Amino acid sequence: MNLLASKDDLIRWLDSLLQERIVIAPVRVQEQTMFQPISKVEEIAFDFDNTTLSPKGWFLPPTEALFTVQRDDGQVNLVPALVERDAVVFGLHPCDARGIALMDSSFLQEPSDALYRERRSRTALIGLACRQALPECFCTSMGSAPDDPSHMDILLTEVKDGYIVQVVTEKGKALVPKGLAKYKGKVPTPPKLQAIPTMEVTSAMRGLFNDPYWERLADRCLHCNVCAYVCPTCYCFDVRDYSDKGKVERVRSWESCQSPGFSLTAGGYAPRTTKGERLRQRFSHKFLYFPERFRDVACVGCGRCVKACPVNIDIREVISDLQQLTEVKSGS
Amino acid sequence: MDMELIQQIRDKARNLLEEGTVEGVIGYERASDGLTARPFFAYEPAAAERLIFDETCIHDLVKYLLDKKGKKMAIVVKPCDSRAINLLLNEEQIKRDKVFIIGVSCPGVVETSWNRRSETLQARCRTCQLSKPLVYDFLVGREVARQAEEETYSDITEAKAIANKEEFWLEQFGRCIRCYACRQVCPGCYCPVCFAERLEPLWVGIRIAPEENRVWQTMRTFHLAGRCIGCNECERVCPVDIPLSLLNRKLEKDVKELFAFQAGLDPEESPPFATFKKDEKLEFGA
Amino acid sequence: MARIGVFLCHCGSNIAGSVNIPEVVEAVKKLPQVVHVEDNKFTCSDPGQASIQQAITEQRLNRVVIGACSPRMHETTFRRTVAGAGLNPYLLEIANLREHCSWVHPDQVKEATAKAIDLVRKAVARVAWQESLTPRQVGITRRALVIGGGIAGIQSSLDVADAGYEVILVEREPSIGGHMAQLDKTFPTLDCSACILTPKMTTVGQHPNIRLMSYSEIVDISGFIGNFKVKIKKKARYIDVSKCTGCGECAKVCPVELNSEFDENLGKRKAAYIPFPQAIPNKYTIDKRGYPPCRVACPAGVNAQGYIALISQGKFREALEVLRRTMPFAGVCGRVCIHPCERDCERGKVDQPIAIRALKRFMADYELKVGKEKATPVERTKEEKVAIVGSGPAGLACAYDLVKQGYPVTVFEAAPEAGGLLRYGIPEYRLPKEVVANEISYIQDLGVDIKTNAPVKNLTEIFDQGYKAIFLATGAGISQKMGIPGEDTPGVLHALDFLRQVNFGTKVSLGSKVAVVGGGNAAVDAARIARRRGVNEITIVYRRSRAEMPAIPSEIEEMEQEGIKIQFLATPGEVLSEANRVTGIRCVRMELGAPDASGRRRPAPVKGSEFTVDVDNVIIAVGQGVDKATLPQDLAYTNLGTLSVDPLTLQTNIDGVFAGGDVVSGPADVITCIAGGKEAAISIDRYLRGVDMKEGRPEIVKRVKEVSKEGVKPEARHSMPTLELGRRKEFDEVELGFDEKTAIAEAQRCLNCAVCSDCRECEKVCEAKAIDHEMQDEIVEADVGAIVVATGAKALDHTQFGIYGGGIHSDVVSSLQLERMMSAAGPTGGEVVRPSNGAHPKEVVFISCVGSRDERTGDGYCSKVCCMYMAKQTIMLKEHAPETHSYIIYTDARGPGGKIFEDFLTRAEKAGTTYMRGQIDSVSQQDGRLSVSGQDFLTGAAFNIPADLVVLATGLMPSEDAANLFQILHISYDAKNYLLQAHPKLRPVETAMDGIFIAGCAVAPTDIPESVAQGGAAAQYVLKLFSQEAIEAEPMTSIVDISRCTGCLLCRQVCPFQAVESETLRDGRTVASINASVCKGCGICVVACRPGAIKLRGFSDQQILAEVMAL
């Protein structure tokens, strides 16, 4: 059952949410749109194409302290980090919601990540269906759609008079304000996307593991961490202890398989020393290891990496290359 | 697009590959958006046909030479990029005889990002004095007399006048996600282990936080003092739009004024931190 | 896991008085890794130290922090304590609780205690990162280098050598001895300086352990104590010291005389010289300072200074020989050369340049006058025949050089007589045919075969005749046309045709009015010939102004004297004629615009300025070109129509065929053509020998740098006598040439810029064959273990003290000049005389502290020796001539050293010297006598002393270029360029650079016994080093982690000690490596190293950062 919230309704609703919860919403920062906790509803950028970073940072922040250890009068005290408030992520697109769902596969399987679990359970997702498809978008090829409500608690769709409110979960239902009119109009057709063929990517990936393709592709790769940090499904992190005059803090921060120091072991051994091996790791994780473990490909087709890569390593091209190379291989 | 120029590049690249003079040619090809350019490595003579050159070829390819040490490579080099060549020659990171430089006389490049290109020249191109690369083995393109605008560093003057500079910069650095794209793209950044990722000593923690990021960005820039060749690739690749040129250009300006030095103009001249003058006047007053 | 023990010292109440020690103890106990804390009354006392050792053992401490006084005080003590307990001494850290805390914060117990806790916490954080370090053992090269052969250096060398070690003694001058050798007597004993010095010098010269390298300089030093590598430049002395017997014959014949440095410019020496008779080594040196400017300026490289020097000695024949070493045309060039040499002549900066061209002509004239001897033919040592086409100056110069190298040379000349332009182009009144013929016959006498009436049309034919190389020098013999209407009218002549016809003797009829168009020598020659053919009115029409006129200025001048007019800034547009007869030319006025390619301003016609000149004939002299028709085929040409050749080798497009002279350059002057011929000769010789024709070309010659013009009195150049105007006929030479007396006088004006004139007369007389004018500087490398720097000082130049009359009045002399005069071996044979008139002075005034103790005129320091040497000199003056009376005007009269120095001053006073304390206002000259006026400080009265001689007691300053040497050695020096001692009191002969010791006046002004003592002391340090088995090197040095090194080698650039070397690894990577023996541990490289590959042991990033993080 769909409801309709006028623009004013929505603002009042968000305002009331803001009273009791942290609200994470798209905010315009110079020429970019970022998910940030807001203090006023006016800060929200309703009119945006896509955010530079996905909302994953709310659940897995770029940096967070896991716990601190301190020595007080001979006693050693460990204080774990806590999630203190409920939150709402507002304005995420269906692809981002799917990204969070994919992260769940890893973080919520037992033993689950306590901090992540805590944040996830205390956060509701109020999404926005996409108004238009961007040239880099390919979500429909990755199991999502511009109007896919699957992983949301509530999905809003912008229409002329306001927003269609589609309540998806019980958690969502509890958040919907009373008194919204029912929406009886037509649900607008979602924008059309060009589909890319995705058949056999996993098997192609497996077959081409030792192919020189990776070294060639990596030639132009700079091995920055941009693709991983903008990606809604990349969740690697590094953990380190900081000691400051006796107070020790365990911190985790984002890390990416593209950096040379990633998974460097204490003895100095680095499992992936060449550029090709590192780049292959990225795609192997997305198309091979993750689906082997959790069924789905770890890509939601948001196109952020396509747009952000400084040297245009286009994941869609990689998929197509893999398929072509496999055909060539099997053909020969 | 200057097809004649592109043909010259392709012909040269093909020749070099056919003759076996080089193992590969580093140049540009059309990006997946069909609109802009991206770096391209040609290893077979036939691949030379993919090479292009136009005003969207903004990347400084010289950085890639560091990946190909020991291999003889040809590389397409714009006048600005040639300063990176000189820098790396000065710092003994590349050997001149291992590089075949296809120099391009470039009328300037425009701002681009994926699927988007502007029509106006990049700011650095407007003040560029070089009509052709400072060093090359083969020159393509027409050498045009440049009518460079005067470099006034008005952006630096403005940034100096910001009321609360610490607040301004901590806000900028606060956005940094430490993806290190700025470092990875920089031809002057080639330490095996960057100070930011060293464990002993731990100069910069893995905490992605404004104060931590400030140490990172300040020292990154300072390591490039007198070495930054002004390609501005760092600012271009920054996914969160930190105005890195305001940092690099501030030091560029100071180095020029204090030490009369500009990086990459002469492979023989050493950067300012390699030397000193006994009688130079450097004030430490307020 | 570190187990840190912290020991806090009360230092009596020094620390405990301001710092609450119990509070510190409690705070420190809580620090991580601290397992033991205790406090002591005096930690440095025996019980305090024992307590530390006990705790180390009992508590199994592996790190120690001591909170006490400054580490600069007791770090060494406590390191020994810690080591005594079996712990590495570098695992210790000291917190400075006294100098940096309790003493500077008295009565602030709270703050001082908090600070003390911080300081200890900082030390605890740091000590955890401390590492065990062990000093390294390094070997020693037991050979010493002594720099400077003065008395200090001599003493050091002898002491080290006598102890049985090798010594290399390097002296910059040709002889050792230094300033002491210049002195007559020494104070206060009045010993004869030479008598006590000479035996030591001789011992040095003969000592089996001393390798004396005189006339040598240090160019580079690397390495470190015990292991230095030095590069020594042995300057070319042009005399092989192993052959030289010191007989002095070379000096006798040397024509070049200059002021003797040893005699302080009071005496003279030759370019081939020995500084003083007792010099060690007793070997001569030729003072050669490069090429003289005249030789550099000459396109053909003629050594003008060489022949001028010999002319000045009346050795005219020998002078001509010098010229003929380069080329055979003394008579020709002596007349027609454009003499670029004179333009660059340094004498021109004093008054006027030497008349070089006239002197050159004089040599040829003299030979003709006294009768020429037939030249001996050169022996043919080479097989390959060379053909030369054209017998102009280029062809003949080439033939001359080749025949002298032993090649068979044939010259082919199309005309009936040889000489080319010399014979057919230049009028007789400038260059008599007889002169040309004489010089050509000399070339023929040497063996060159000249075939006249022998045009060459086909090169293959020549090669077929067995010639292996061909030189084309056929000139540029066609007159260029102007391209104006009427140019073909009869009566219009072209200058070259006109001159050729006249020189051939063909009759040319001219009207009464002639216009000559052009501004070059051909135009001037044509005009003057026309005048001699009786033409009344001759006008030269030239399109630019006088300044741009290319003809020789003196020729223009003589022409104008002969009544020929010049119409500047005009050019003919048409030749007017009537009935096929020239009636005039229509000209247009020009104005000068911007400079053109030749650098001259381009003329442009002024509209409406046409005018007409009535003439009967027009002679066109606007340029000459190459006649392609007369040249063989297949040759390549330039756009200008001249032959195209390689600019370096002059080879044409055909292998083995070379070309030069006008046929390549277009019309040029004679000496440029000769130069072309000579260059071709070099190429042909190399071509025939099959060696690289391009190597080392163009030759870069070292022009002499500075030419001293000191004391050169202006003296006008001798002018060339000319034929009276009225007597100038067609064939009579206008210039008449110098006579012998004039030639000698003119030659004596030469400044001998390069000193040695390269005349090579010395070669002729040296029986030992020791002379080698081609000698080059040589770099000698040596390994040494220790270095003594004793580069000495020099006396200030008294001529810069104009306020005391120095450099103004000749009777104001320096004390060293007086010393030389007093010396029996000196320039005056021991007579003290007034330089102005040679008379014995009666009244002598000494002015003290000239340049010393006076910031206004020199340096602020006391030169120490002046008071004593003035006293000595006044005593000696009295002994030389009892009637002499001396005054000493002093600031303070110092007799440093107690014992007998003060007595010596008294002795001077008793001997009659008048001491006056005061200040000089002026030294003036009146009626040939000097007058010294000033103020007596003791009486306050003004004084005015008449004097015959004023002696300036000039102070000392470090020798020239000393700072350069100190920089090479990396030793510190002060603002006055004196060396800095490692410690001014306790380490007076050591430097901050281990293994480098210093002695004598290079450190500060010293007298002879002090210099000797310091020389001996420096030797003692050398011997102390050599007596050790090995050197223990400080372990706090930098090391490179090669896995992080990028090989940028910035560290090498910033290292002040050259401790960084580059090293290539097996994988081909270049990385830095630091020689721990050289590294001093400053850490400059650590900061320069961006990748963090360098660690300074003892001051690592970890250690310092730990301190920062603890605060």
Added chain:
Amino acid sequence: MKLEYQPKVIGFLCNWCSYAGADMAGTSRMCYPQNIRIIRVPCSGRVDPLFVLKCFQRGADGVLISGCHPGDCHYTEGNYHTRRRFALLRDFLDYLGIAKERLRVEWVSASEGQRFAEILSDFTTELANLGPRSKV
């Protein structure tokens, strides 16, 4: 002298001149504010700009770098490098909002204890007047 605000000052002193100069201030019993904590380095040329950045990151109000007078460096040239490095860094930090008054570079010889004490008094007062660094 009582200061409104007690600034935290970290000093990097070269072993040969300035550290000895600070010792000299101590042996001469000259009083100066207690705010400074001195870190000994062999040469001012050993001071890495990173140390300074870390000091400011750790909350220092001021940093003093002191070496031998130019020309007197124990290692002959170290302080010339110091001068170049910190002339640039000082202005750069100012540009980034860390006022240039907070970073001092001084030359103090082993005999200049008095001067050292004066510099510290002056620097501490100046920093106290500037007040705490802005926290964002």
